Amino acid sequence: MLSLRHVGKTYPNGAEALAGVTLEVAPGEILAIVGGSGCGKSTLLRLVAGLEGASAGRIALDGVPLAGPHPAIGIVFQEPRLLPWLTVAGNIGFGLTHLSRPAREARIAAALARIGLPDYGGRWPRELSGGQAQRVALARALVVEPRVLLLDEPFSALDAFIREDLQGHLLALWSDTRPTLVLVTHDIEEALVLADRVVVMQPKPGRITQVLTIDLPRPRARTGADLLHLKQQVLGLLRHARPAAAKANAYAASPAA
Amino acid sequence: MSHVEGLPLTRGVPQRADTRLRIRRQGRWLLGLLVPAGAALAWELAVRAGLANGRLMPPPSVLGATLLDLAQGGDLALHIRATLARMAAGFALGVLAGTALGVLTGTFAGVRAALDPTLQALRAIPSIAWVPLFILWFGIFEASKIMLIAVGVAFPVYLGTLGAIRTVDRRIVEVGRSFRLGRLALARRILFPAVLPHYVVALRSGLGLGWMFVVAAEFMGASEGLGYLLVDGQQLGKPAQILAAILVFALLGKLTDTLLVAAAAPFLRWQDVAQDVVPGEPPRRREPC
Known part of the structure; x- marks a missing residue:
């Protein structure tokens, strides 16, 4: 269980990126965070990843407060961020140096097969397309079997077709070990197709407007009536998020499915 | 071009492109040599023909x-x-x-x-x-x-x-x-x-x-x-x-x-711009799909 209690982040220049964020994410849950730019959604992820420290509140995994990067928490960024001097196999095995060589190579081979790039182990990152590189980045984060995987707009730099393909890949990979997924995205459809719950955030300071439970069976059709209805609801929340925050509470937490 | 034709056909298109690149690279290398070699030869001939005195600038x-x-x-x-x-x-x-x-x-x-x-x-x-x-x-x-x-x-x-x-x-x-x-x-x-x-x-x-x-x-x-x-x-x-x-x-x-x-x-070796790329040539990028 990943839990955040009244988490706030104020930067040295006085900008309040996050204030009073309280959230619990159950093991194996897929949580999506949506919101306009500057609403603090990426900051939230970086705090959980331990890349930045919170200025207020508490972040804990299974009751243990987090201080810095945690071995059970992995992160995938918007860009693949593969290390250009390592081959694809070297990149995937980056977090596996504690294993013996045969064990590491077996894990890498399995991961390569799982992301559909079985023969790519010896290639350099520069030889990959954007979608392939992001799949390798996913494998690198998942091969260490984290309990929580954070994804910071992982597919936003890809074109629509490859994005849908990778969303499917993500669900398949998730179903292997069922880690908790926290997915930051500005793509509402992506959030609704993938997530169990969608957190809507608003800026100045970054905080949670609403948490919607998406009680639809998977796989979800992108054009289903339920999904489109939910999409309108989220869009409405985002539109109203700007001028007056209080209004948002008027919306029901659960959709009439 | 006979070098290219002499290659076994099984090597495929990218290999052939590599070969062509190599030939062009060698060509440029020779071209770069042309100016100093030509100048040296011209100076030698000029001194021999008595057009120039080679004392301060020996041939x-x-x-x-x-x-x-x-x-x-x-x-x-x-x-x-x-x-x-x-x-x-x-x-x-x-x-x-x-x-x-x-x-x-x-x-x-x-x-x-x-x-x-x-x-x-x-x-x-x-x-x-x-x-x-x-x-x-x-x-x-x-x-x-x-x-x-x-x-x-x-x-x-x-x-x-x-x-x-x-x-x-x-x-x-x-x-x-x-x-x-x-x-x-x-x-x-x-x-x-x-x-x-x-x-x-x-x-x-x-x-x-x-x-x-x-x-x-x-x-x-x-x-x-x-x-x-x-x-x-x-x-x-x-x-x-x-x-x-x-x-x-x-x-x-x-x-x-x-x-x-x-x-x-x-x-x-991992670098995108390797030394074997001809100067001024954009780095090659393979796009396997």
């Missing part, structure tokens, strides 16, 4: 004979050894100092704030200006020469190392941090490989400056070394000897630079 044949003469007497090997020994010691010392200072200032902001302004000020001094002082400090023998070379080498290496460390992509460092690498592991697994390409460039410019300073060093009263051949050739009016020494300098400079690049190449 290639005289130059060749002088080189051969120096080589046969064993003088050339002696002078090359002396110069190479000074160069090696000065370069090693300069690289060591430049790297150590670059790593320290690049890693610790406090050290940078304390040292960088002073180092930049020292760098602004034309290094030849140190010569009189170095002679007073270290004498006129090897120590002062090696120190001068080391000073020349240290600054470009320092600047390059500092710059490379300072410009390492923060996003790649975050990958290391998210895998909980400690300071040392981060340096070894992320910073070192990220810095390496720039560091090699810094070493190369250090080497180039080292060759400059070895000449300056040997001007200050050396009794052997290629720089001595230059001074000797001027004082005794032997332009062919001067040109011969210059030629050897050019060859040694190019040779050592090539060796440095070759030594670094296995570690830089």
Whole structure:
């Protein structure tokens, strides 16, 4: 269980990126965070990843407060961020140096097969397309079997077709070990197709407007009536998020499915 | 084109494209050779035909004979050894100092704030200006020469190392941090490989400056070394000897630079822009789909 209690982040220049964020994410849950730019959604992820420290509140995994990067928490960024001097196999095995060589190579081979790039182990990152590189980045984060995987707009730099393909890949990979997924995205459809719950955030300071439970069976059709209805609801929340925050509470937490 | 047709067809299209590239690369290499070779030939013919007096600018044949003469007497090997020994010691010392200072200032902001302004000020001094002082400090023998070379080498290496460390992509460092690498592991697994390409460039410019300073060093009263051949050739009016020494300098400079690049190449195979790309040619990017 990943839990955040009244988490706030104020930067040295006085900008309040996050204030009073309280959230619990159950093991194996897929949580999506949506919101306009500057609403603090990426900051939230970086705090959980331990890349930045919170200025207020508490972040804990299974009751243990987090201080810095945690071995059970992995992160995938918007860009693949593969290390250009390592081959694809070297990149995937980056977090596996504690294993013996045969064990590491077996894990890498399995991961390569799982992301559909079985023969790519010896290639350099520069030889990959954007979608392939992001799949390798996913494998690198998942091969260490984290309990929580954070994804910071992982597919936003890809074109629509490859994005849908990778969303499917993500669900398949998730179903292997069922880690908790926290997915930051500005793509509402992506959030609704993938997530169990969608957190809507608003800026100045970054905080949670609403948490919607998406009680639809998977796989979800992108054009289903339920999904489109939910999409309108989220869009409405985002539109109203700007001028007056209080209004948002008027919306029901659960959709009439 | 017969080279291309002679290839077994099973090698496929990319291989053929590689071959074509290689042929074009060789073509350009030959083209680059055309100008100096043509100029040398023209000068030789001009002197032979009596159109020019070759005394102050000896033609290639005289130059060749002088080189051969120096080589046969064993003088050339002696002078090359002396110069190479000074160069090696000065370069090693300069690289060591430049790297150590670059790593320290690049890693610790406090050290940078304390040292960088002073180092930049020292760098602004034309290094030849140190010569009189170095002679007073270290004498006129090897120590002062090696120190001068080391000073020349240290600054470009320092600047390059500092710059490379300072410009390492923060996003790649975050990958290391998210895998909980400690300071040392981060340096070894992320910073070192990220810095390496720039560091090699810094070493190369250090080497180039080292060759400059070895000449300056040997001007200050050396009794052997290629720089001595230059001074000797001027004082005794032997332009062919001067040109011969210059030629050897050019060859040694190019040779050592090539060796440095070759030594670094296995570690830089991952780079997008490899040395084997023709200058001015966009780097090839394979797009497997």
